[in-house]
Amino acid sequence: MTAKHWLFAGIALCWAAGAAAFPVVQQWQTANGVPVYLVERHDLPVIDLRIDVDAGESRSPAGTPGLATMTLYGLMDKDFETNELRTPYQLLTDTGNQYGVDLRRDRASILLRVVSTRGPMTMVSTLAKQMADAKYPFEYFKYRRDAVVGQLPENPAKSSTERNLSLALYGDHPLANLDRRTPDTVKSVGNSAARGFYRSFYVPGNLIVTLVGDVSRADAEKMANLLTEHLPKGDAAAPLPPVPLSASSVEAAPQRLVRQKNQSSIELAQLLPIDRKSPDMAAIMLGNYMLGSSGFQSRLMRELREKRGLTYDVSSSLDILRGSAMLSIDISTRSEQEQQALQLLHDELARFTRDGPTEAEVAEAKDRYLRSMSFWGSTNQALLGLVANLGYYKLPLDYYDQLAARIEKLNAADIKAAWQRHVDPTRFRIAIEGPEPAKPATDATPAAIAASAP
Amino acid sequence: MSNSHRIALACCCASLALACAVPSRAAETVGGLKPSTPVVEHQLVHPLLATQITHLDNGLTIVLHEDHRAPVVELQVWYRIGAIDEPAGLTGISHALEHMMFRGTTKVPTGEYHGRVARLGGQNNAFTTRDYTYYYLTLPASDLETALDLESDRMQHLTLAEPLFNTEIEVVKEERRLNTENNAFRAFSENVQGVVYPDSSMRNPVIGHMDDLNKMKVADLRQWYGQWYAPNNATLVLAGDFDAARVMSLVKTYFGSIPRHELPARAKPVEPVQQAGKRVVVKKPSLSSLVSFRWRIPDGTPPKDLAALDVLAEMLSNDYQDRRLALASDSLYAGFDYPTRGEPLFMLNAVPSQDASLSELESAMQKQVTLLHGAGLYGEMLERAQQRLLARNYFSYDELSNRAQELGMLTLYGFTPEEYVNHLSLMQQVTLKDLERVATTYLKDDNRVVGILEAQPLDKAVAAKEITHDR
Numbered sequence: 001m002t003a004k005h006w007l008f009a010g011i012a013l014c015w016a017a018g019a020a021a022f023p024v025v026q027q028w029q030t031a032n033g034v035p036v037y038l039v040e041r042h043d044l045p046v047i048d049l050r051i052d053v054d055a056g057e058s059r060s061p062a063g064t065p066g067l068a069t070m071t072l073y074g075l076m077d078k079d080f081e082t083n084e085l086r087t088p089y090q091l092l093t094d095t096g097n098q099y100g101v102d103l104r105r106d107r108a109s110i111l112l113r114v115v116s117t118r119g120p121m122t123m124v125s126t127l128a129k130q131m132a133d134a135k136y137p138f139e140y141f142k143y144r145r146d147a148v149v150g151q152l153p154e155n156p157a158k159s160s161t162e163r164n165l166s167l168a169l170y171g172d173h174p175l176a177n178l179d180r181r182t183p184d185t186v187k188s189v190g191n192s193a194a195r196g197f198y199r200s201f202y203v204p205g206n207l208i209v210t211l212v213g214d215v216s217r218a219d220a221e222k223m224a225n226l227l228t229e230h231l232p233k234g235d236a237a238a239p240l241p242p243v244p245l246s247a248s249s250v251e252a253a254p255q256r257l258v259r260q261k262n263q264s265s266i267e268l269a270q271l272l273p274i275d276r277k278s279p280d281m282a283a284i285m286l287g288n289y290m291l292g293s294s295g296f297q298s299r300l301m302r303e304l305r306e307k308r309g310l311t312y313d314v315s316s317s318l319d320i321l322r323g324s325a326m327l328s329i330d331i332s333t334r335s336e337q338e339q340q341a342l343q344l345l346h347d348e349l350a351r352f353t354r355d356g357p358t359e360a361e362v363a364e365a366k367d368r369y370l371r372s373m374s375f376w377g378s379t380n381q382a383l384l385g386l387v388a389n390l391g392y393y394k395l396p397l398d399y400y401d402q403l404a405a406r407i408e409k410l411n412a413a414d415i416k417a418a419w420q421r422h423v424d425p426t427r428f429r430i431a432i433e434g435p436e437p438a439k440p441a442t443d444a445t446p447a448a449i450a451a452s453a454p
Numbered sequence: 455m456s457n458s459h460r461i462a463l464a465c466c467c468a469s470l471a472l473a474c475a476v477p478s479r480a481a482e483t484v485g486g487l488k489p490s491t492p493v494v495e496h497q498l499v500h501p502l503l504a505t506q507i508t509h510l511d512n513g514l515t516i517v518l519h520e521d522h523r524a525p526v527v528e529l530q531v532w533y534r535i536g537a538i539d540e541p542a543g544l545t546g547i548s549h550a551l552e553h554m555m556f557r558g559t560t561k562v563p564t565g566e567y568h569g570r571v572a573r574l575g576g577q578n579n580a581f582t583t584r585d586y587t588y589y590y591l592t593l594p595a596s597d598l599e600t601a602l603d604l605e606s607d608r609m610q611h612l613t614l615a616e617p618l619f620n621t622e623i624e625v626v627k628e629e630r631r632l633n634t635e636n637n638a639f640r641a642f643s644e645n646v647q648g649v650v651y652p653d654s655s656m657r658n659p660v661i662g663h664m665d666d667l668n669k670m671k672v673a674d675l676r677q678w679y680g681q682w683y684a685p686n687n688a689t690l691v692l693a694g695d696f697d698a699a700r701v702m703s704l705v706k707t708y709f710g711s712i713p714r715h716e717l718p719a720r721a722k723p724v725e726p727v728q729q730a731g732k733r734v735v736v737k738k739p740s741l742s743s744l745v746s747f748r749w750r751i752p753d754g755t756p757p758k759d760l761a762a763l764d765v766l767a768e769m770l771s772n773d774y775q776d777r778r779l780a781l782a783s784d785s786l787y788a789g790f791d792y793p794t795r796g797e798p799l800f801m802l803n804a805v806p807s808q809d810a811s812l813s814e815l816e817s818a819m820q821k822q823v824t825l826l827h828g829a830g831l832y833g834e835m836l837e838r839a840q841q842r843l844l845a846r847n848y849f850s851y852d853e854l855s856n857r858a859q860e861l862g863m864l865t866l867y868g869f870t871p872e873e874y875v876n877h878l879s880l881m882q883q884v885t886l887k888d889l890e891r892v893a894t895t896y897l898k899d900d901n902r903v904v905g906i907l908e909a910q911p912l913d914k915a916v917a918a919k920e921i922t923h924d925r
Binding site for chain 1: 523524526556564565568569572573574575576577592594620621622623624625626627628629631632633635636739784807808809834837838841842843844845846848849851852853854910912913914
């Protein structure tokens with residue numbers, strides 16, 4: 001580990017307590033322009049390879065949610081040719097290597113984990129052949145589609161708080177395609193449509209290759225070339241339209257998803273018009289860390305669990321995409337005290353936004369955050385995700401250093417100001433999975449009845 | 455990260471993760487075919503073999519594993535106390551005590567444990583299972599002494615203040631509501647375990663029954679803590695970037711003076727031999743149904759058979775042998791719960807596919823089991839399972855905490871790293887004949903419980919359980 005790689009003297013001071021350095025990232029482009037990111041780590045005989053494609057559900061054309069999903073899931077399917085005994089998937093995994101895919105709102109990822117001493121180039125070559133010429137044979141496609149259909153809800157908005165809120169907040173925007181997938185929409189996806197989608201989106205301009213582990217630069221270059229040289233030709237996808245933020249600006253009654261439960265799961269969410277490149281992001285991230293994403297050190301855990309025993313877990317999280325981020329808060333609590341918990345969440349959000357944190361709190365949180373950053377990427381798998389984000393979100397190679405430097409400079413006023421610029425505590429969308437609320441008592445006051453009306 | 459007290463359910467072949475030091479056959483492929491002469495790979499020495507195990511005079515077991523890849527240390531303290539030790543009426547007490555271990559000592563007030571670890575940028579958590587309770591801390595290597603200080607302190611000086619207990623037990627109940635009462639698969643599993651082990655503490659849910667949590671008193675926890683949190687009932691595991699000689703003297707400084715004390719006698723729980731197959735049907739609001747076959751495996755099963763059952767579970771979890779089962783199920787899982795302080799258990803679970811009825815799925819699973827008894831096993835499936843086990847060996851080295859956890863667990867079950875590696879090596883020697891033998895010997899109808907979770911709509915009230923006996 002070379003501490004030198006962390007560039008900023010100011011950070012070096014506060015990391016001296018025992019921080020590991022963020023590893024050196026090598027970056028280059030293949031002949032056809034695909035960015036490649038590599039971190040060499042030779043302690044373990046393992047290579048982690050990841051391909052991120054701008055072919056998440058947000059790229060499914062209007063009216064066909066599920067097309068991006070089926071395209072990614074069926075990528076390894078192939079009819080046998082003469083003398084072939086095993087499918088590409090079997091070739092990859094029969095020797096114990098691990099192949100997986102991850103389909104998200106804004107990207108499709110392919111993950112391969114191989115033992116470096118057991119012919120990794122053969123594995124990459126198998127993957128490359130499919131990347132270059134995915135055929136989506138019908139029988140396989142149908143089998144996969146049936147499996148996906150079985151996993152999807154008929155009515156997404158009623159199926160989970162997360163889907164409910166995403167649909168409400170993203171509105172008609174393609175980023176909600178992931179939540180629009182239903183058995184019917186997926187059943188209507190055909191294998192020729194998947195082939196077309198693959199040809200349009202699995203093209204050099206939409207791809208990033210990331211490698212971490214026991215692989216030399218020369219071999220990594222060979223692997224990246226193999227994976228990309230015969231990709232379909234085509235243009236990079238155009239940027240998605242801007243995310244509508246108007247949905248957040250409407251105060252809406254909590255959505256209730258009725259469940260036979262004795263515990264209510266409450267989720268609040270709001271879209272923020274910022275991403276990793278925004279000047280305010282560091283302040284929002286540290287604020288979120290202090291409010292609800294630092295475990296027992298967060299305000300929400302302290303107030304709702306430690307002091308009051310209202311929940312096993314309460315947390316806030318920030319899901320940052322291109323051009324927008326979703327700030328959400330989750331809690332589960334005994335149904336009878338659902339309203340009490342919700343009120344407390346509102347109060348804490350309002351207090352944090354109105355007053356901001358104290359200087360002492362910020363100093364302490366900054367120190368913790370920066371120290372915990374030294375554990376980021378301590379395993380190859382974790383590092384793979386961090387480095388892939390550099391490529392996928394087009395961030396500079398020293399992004400994590402810059403982030404640390406920005407965090408280091410923050411004070412209480414910065415966090416309060418950024419929070420007030422972007423977060424409106426009165427306008428979170430709310431969804432609750434839980435039992436039907438108790439019927440109002442017969443002697444309920446008119447005011448109480450009015451409040452419970454839609 | 456934010457859940458500090460997640461229960462690790464002590465199920466399903468936790469021992470599978472690392473494989474062994476035997477040369478493996480490389481299965482590189484040439485044009486889709488395996489080379490006929492297997493290539494011998496360079497010998498891999500199992501990293502867990504580079505471990506020192508010693509004991510202090512007070513009975514504390516010390517496990518030291520140096521790993522200098524990163525300036526990080528992981529400290530774990532394992533107590534041999536879990537749900538299996540709990541008497542009727544006090545289920546969940548080991549786990550509740552685990553929660554209270556973060557609620558302050560005479561020296562470190564409530565909240566401060568988490569605070570001190572967090573201020574160093576570290577992480578911590580704790581797990582309670584049927585067989586043990588363990589605590590872990592990951593810190594920068596330079597702060598190892600803080601970890602020793604915190605852990606030796608709470609081994610002796612827990613406050614167990616009543617007002618804090620009254621709050622914390624509500625948190626535990628919320629945890630039960632979250633993870634069991636409103637989680638159909640977990641609730642189902644709790645029900646089925648009650649049918650598999652009706653007469654012994656092996657049935658105890660780690661989180662505890664709600665009735666017991668409602669009645670639990672802080673005085674019960676004080677007694678439990680006094681009885682079981684002793685150096686002679688604990689193992690300290692240290693893994694990471696340290697010098698073993700220097701660390702041993704620090705360990706003696708912090709733990710050497712803690713007095714040992716007599717532990718209460720504990721008899722191994724005994725469950726009468728099951729004479730006939732049993733069946734339990736549970737109806738709950740759930741996204742999907744589930745069929746579960748669980749076979750009780752006798753204590754004293756020979757090591758070779760245990761290794762074969764481990765491999766069989768790996769094989770069934772990842773490969774469909776039978777097309778009918780592939781069509782009838784959306785997901786399939788097999789697990790072998792071994793090692794254990796109770797009795798080994800072999801499990802086969804499947805979720806029905808959209809078009810399959812529960813009885814179709816059950817009969818497809820039954821057919822799969824019958825195939826195992828006969829000559830229906832395929833060599834390729836076995837080979838794939840063994841290859842997966844070997845490759846996973848390499849992959850699991852990535853996480854320092856995996857190494858520490860394996861070491862803590864094997865020590866708790868009374869194995870040396872050498873014995874453990876030998877078990878992993880046995881798994882590579884398993885043959886098709888072994889698999890057929892163990893399937894025929896152990897996977898019989900008489901020692902099996904069939905559990906059926908019948909999913910009910912999420913928004914309608916139905917809750918019922920039927921228990922019947924086969925024949």
